[in-house]
Amino acid sequence: MKRTLGRSGIEVSALGMGCWAIGGPYAGGDNQYGWGRVDDAESTRAVRRALELGVTFFDTASSYGAGHSEVVLGRALGADRDRVVIATKWGFTFDERTREALGTDSSVAYLRSCLDGSLRRLGTDHVDLYQLHLGDLPVAEALDLVAPLEDLVTAGKIRAYGWSTDDPERAAAFAAAGPHCAAVQHDMSVLADRPAMIELCERAGLASINRGPLAMGLLSGKYADGRTVARDDVRSQSYDWMTYFRDGAGAPEWLARVEALREVFATGGRTPTQGALAWLWARSGATVPIPGFRTVAQVEQNAGALAQGPLRPDEFAAVEGLLADLRVASVA
Numbered sequence: 001m002k003r004t005l006g007r008s009g010i011e012v013s014a015l016g017m018g019c020w021a022i023g024g025p026y027a028g029g030d031n032q033y034g035w036g037r038v039d040d041a042e043s044t045r046a047v048r049r050a051l052e053l054g055v056t057f058f059d060t061a062s063s064y065g066a067g068h069s070e071v072v073l074g075r076a077l078g079a080d081r082d083r084v085v086i087a088t089k090w091g092f093t094f095d096e097r098t099r100e101a102l103g104t105d106s107s108v109a110y111l112r113s114c115l116d117g118s119l120r121r122l123g124t125d126h127v128d129l130y131q132l133h134l135g136d137l138p139v140a141e142a143l144d145l146v147a148p149l150e151d152l153v154t155a156g157k158i159r160a161y162g163w164s165t166d167d168p169e170r171a172a173a174f175a176a177a178g179p180h181c182a183a184v185q186h187d188m189s190v191l192a193d194r195p196a197m198i199e200l201c202e203r204a205g206l207a208s209i210n211r212g213p214l215a216m217g218l219l220s221g222k223y224a225d226g227r228t229v230a231r232d233d234v235r236s237q238s239y240d241w242m243t244y245f246r247d248g249a250g251a252p253e254w255l256a257r258v259e260a261l262r263e264v265f266a267t268g269g270r271t272p273t274q275g276a277l278a279w280l281w282a283r284s285g286a287t288v289p290i291p292g293f294r295t296v297a298q299v300e301q302n303a304g305a306l307a308q309g310p311l312r313p314d315e316f317a318a319v320e321g322l323l324a325d326l327r328v329a330s331v332a
């Protein structure tokens, strides 16, 4: 199953792999931004297994693991780099050596220098999709970056670009300003539909790259047993956007919805994570979910969703019937 990255025409597997967790822990002061300890050897095997299973799209960011995610991904892809489409992001500053998150930088100079750092860590001469990571940046500041991004396309250092933002108005303004803007990356899952963003993507020819497609792991159903994540896992933090986890455990009101979905997905022979991905494909032809992973087994299960494709219309209707008024409020 394939999808196109909006008007760029770049073809990708309908499933991408989100590479945040494989960056390992990184922190800024007392704030944890990683997903706790990971095993680089297992991350490498997981990337290689994704390739074997037909996945050709990988999403990372310069800041994940303060550069470490890009290093692990680049090494794992090795000589297969040209078989895949790599998306990365810039905007957050960090210290690669100490694995510290420092702050943000929206300047043109940082856009360029951060790209050079990503190319070095990924071991490549171009990035396929370069994404602005600062979701709340004022539109005027983002628009100042469009001409430099178009120059980078001309120079062959990037093929297309996009904005990682949950705000459809920001995304629309960015897309209108530059012909090589091809995607918006935004939060979306069966628990958080985003009608205004989907409408924009379909109308403007943008890929809807879905971050958090498994509600940070909650949609797997495994947090129903009350287990908690490690203290250096971002899900143990009380950020105001941490909807699905509270004190490192699945939030009870959301766990109840995940349990209700399990049965609908099982009737189609899907695991809960496969059902969550299939819902996204059924929702729009523009969506490209990028579930995070930390093991080969997770990659195998998530890539297994590709074989069955989108939910059937009756399955989709059953989900809508269950969740009608029980979703995260939309931002627009």
Ligand SMILES: NC(=O)c1ccc[n+]([C@@H]2O[C@H](COP(=O)([O-])OP(=O)(O)OC[C@H]3O[C@@H](n4cnc5c(N)ncnc54)[C@H](OP(=O)(O)O)[C@@H]3O)[C@@H](O)[C@H]2O)c1
Residues within 6 Å of the ligand: 017, 018, 019, 020, 021, 035, 059, 060, 089, 133, 135, 164, 185, 210, 211, 212, 213, 214, 215, 216, 217, 218, 220, 222, 273, 290, 291, 292, 293, 294, 297, 298, 299, 301, 302
């Ligand atoms: N601002 C931004 O641009 C931004 C923000 C967030 C994310 N993203 C991107 O979106 C990607 C995905 O979002 P996300 O990582 O927040 O969350 P997600 O994809 O909703 O959840 C990923 C987590 O779910 C668990 N999981 C995955 N497959 C599983 C399976 N088959 N069975 C059981 N558990 C499974 C794993 O964690 P455990 O095993 O530890 O539970 C995994 O790390 C990120 O990797 C990143 O590339 C971008």
